Amino acid sequence: MSPTISYKDSSRQRRPGSYHQSMDMEIKPPPPALYMGNHTERLGEDDTEALLQEHNSASYMVPRGYRAELGSILLLLFLYVLQGIPLGLAGSIPLILQSKNASYKDQAFFSFVFWPFSLKLLWAPLVDAVYFKSFGRRKSWLVPTQYILGFFMMYLSTQVDFLLGDVEGKSPDVVALTVTFFLFEFLAATQDIAVDGWALTMLSRENVGYASTCNSVGQTAGYFLGNVLFLALESASFCNKYLRFQPQPKGIVTLSDFLFFWGAVFLITTTLVALLKKENKEVTPSKEETKGITDTYKLLFSIVRMPAVLTFCILILTAKVGFSAADAVTGLKLVEEGVPKEHLALLAVPIVPLQIILPLIISKYTAGPQPLNTFYKAMPFRLLIGLEFALLVWWTPKVQHEGGFPIYYYIVVLLSYALHQITLYSMYVAIMAFNAKVSDPLIGGTYMTLLNTVSNLGGNWPATVALWLVDPLTVKECIGAQEQSCGTTAAAELCTKLGGSCVTTLDGYYVESIICVALGFVWWFLLGPKLKKLQDEGQSSWKCKRTN
Numbered sequence: 001m002s003p004t005i006s007y008k009d010s011s012r013q014r015r016p017g018s019y020h021q022s023m024d025m026e027i028k029p030p031p032p033a034l035y036m037g038n039h040t041e042r043l044g045e046d047d048t049e050a051l052l053q054e055h056n057s058a059s060y061m062v063p064r065g066y067r068a069e070l071g072s073i074l075l076l077l078f079l080y081v082l083q084g085i086p087l088g089l090a091g092s093i094p095l096i097l098q099s100k101n102a103s104y105k106d107q108a109f110f111s112f113v114f115w116p117f118s119l120k121l122l123w124a125p126l127v128d129a130v131y132f133k134s135f136g137r138r139k140s141w142l143v144p145t146q147y148i149l150g151f152f153m154m155y156l157s158t159q160v161d162f163l164l165g166d167v168e169g170k171s172p173d174v175v176a177l178t179v180t181f182f183l184f185e186f187l188a189a190t191q192d193i194a195v196d197g198w199a200l201t202m203l204s205r206e207n208v209g210y211a212s213t214c215n216s217v218g219q220t221a222g223y224f225l226g227n228v229l230f231l232a233l234e235s236a237s238f239c240n241k242y243l244r245f246q247p248q249p250k251g252i253v254t255l256s257d258f259l260f261f262w263g264a265v266f267l268i269t270t271t272l273v274a275l276l277k278k279e280n281k282e283v284t285p286s287k288e289e290t291k292g293i294t295d296t297y298k299l300l301f302s303i304v305r306m307p308a309v310l311t312f313c314i315l316i317l318t319a320k321v322g323f324s325a326a327d328a329v330t331g332l333k334l335v336e337e338g339v340p341k342e343h344l345a346l347l348a349v350p351i352v353p354l355q356i357i358l359p360l361i362i363s364k365y366t367a368g369p370q371p372l373n374t375f376y377k378a379m380p381f382r383l384l385i386g387l388e389f390a391l392l393v394w395w396t397p398k399v400q401h402e403g404g405f406p407i408y409y410y411i412v413v414l415l416s417y418a419l420h421q422i423t424l425y426s427m428y429v430a431i432m433a434f435n436a437k438v439s440d441p442l443i444g445g446t447y448m449t450l451l452n453t454v455s456n457l458g459g460n461w462p463a464t465v466a467l468w469l470v471d472p473l474t475v476k477e478c479i480g481a482q483e484q485s486c487g488t489t490a491a492a493e494l495c496t497k498l499g500g501s502c503v504t505t506l507d508g509y510y511v512e513s514i515i516c517v518a519l520g521f522v523w524w525f526l527l528g529p530k531l532k533k534l535q536d537e538g539q540s541s542w543k544c545k546r547t548n
Helices: 045-059 066-099 104-114 116-122 124-129 139-163 174-202 210-234 236-242 255-276 293-305 307-318 321-336 341-346 351-366 372-399 407-438 441-473 489-497 508-526 528-536
Strands: 475-479 501-506
Touching: 066 104, 066 139, 066 174, 066 210, 066 255, 066 321, 066 341, 104 116, 104 174, 104 321, 104 441, 116 124, 116 174, 116 441, 124 174, 124 293, 139 174, 139 255, 174 210, 210 236, 210 255, 210 341, 210 351, 236 341, 293 307, 293 441, 307 441, 307 528, 321 341, 321 372, 321 441, 321 508, 351 372, 351 407, 372 407, 372 508, 372 528, 407 441, 441 508, 475 489, 489 501, 501 508, 508 528
Parallel strands: none
Antiparallel strands: 475 501
């Protein structure tokens, strides 16, 4: 369907306290040593004191309502809205490329743009550990990153028409687009790391739950602005039909205009945050989980080596193979079959309330001791929706007429998309709940971020592979020219020169859809029970054995 929001990971709350080091550029100080599993838990004298202080301070803490921190909540919400803008813009590019007849291999190459949010754990320890104490732990990264994003967007606004091939009749430069938007998403992912960390200390313990709400609502709203709203206002046909009295050859806004505007918003917002918002130093932890950046990476490696975590990673990296064709290719196929990209994007508008409400409803079923049961139950329904998507693509050209598509067609697409979102969110919320349940709280955000990163990566690599395989699995014949084929690009060009035309006899998308659903059900029958069984592991199986 329409490009799916790239779900991002979150961080766990850290213990309150205060730093004792006074250096300007600061590395995280040593943590309390902890030995779990078959070993006895050992906490040093200072660590015991810190934990007792935390308990005592929590006992006498005066509860604060959300109204007392409404300004911080609104700031977080807006920062997450800004975070969704780059995601939405990047999600609109595949639809634009598809309308320009880009190949699916080009689409697969561009899909690497969405990988930074799944790989940000590689540089997250650096963002978490190195900062200017006088300026603020999170602002040290948030402010420069958003400034770079703002200037980058303003510069990109001068080059994007050339990259998309909108000048001088050139074809899109997919390699340059991929590199450019990969850097764009890399900066957005870095901003995400800083905002996630700041969210946990900006709000009090009583209100820190609003951070996830700001995350979900803000990112969804930002994605909507950068994707749905942009595609609608960029479309000349949509604007002429619904927003203008006199037809014009272009939409109300162009991608260049949109980038420049939001670049300016980034710069203004960042300046205001840098000057007016102070970090809450009272909740800065006194004991961090690692001795420094190197120790953080060693900690990540030690977490992955634990049998329970390793099993979870292997299972979750393969769990989404069955959905790859439906999630990654269906929307592009609908555009290829003639559905206007702006109409497809606008179908997401009535889905937005559903995306906001679903996590609240589903969390009631995943809050117990076995959240993965919801994941397991939703999986076959999501697989079957993949087959329904294939039927929808097959049905699309049969209902098309000169004026476009009938209303009932869009209703069917909308209902299909809504059902897909219900199953998608059921699995997503279940995984997030499980990750929060098993993460070792004494290792701060590192543990849960690792699990969520693996979950995100498990959706990225199948999508890239699915896009890459569409063209090789497609069979075409040269009609009108004898003894010619369409197996390669050169052969297809020769067929056309000789007066023939390449006709698709077997669309690789349908082949891929069947294969993916079959693989998905095999995973569900054979490996799904193993994933559910991880819920029966004792808490010690998830505790990381650590040494100084």
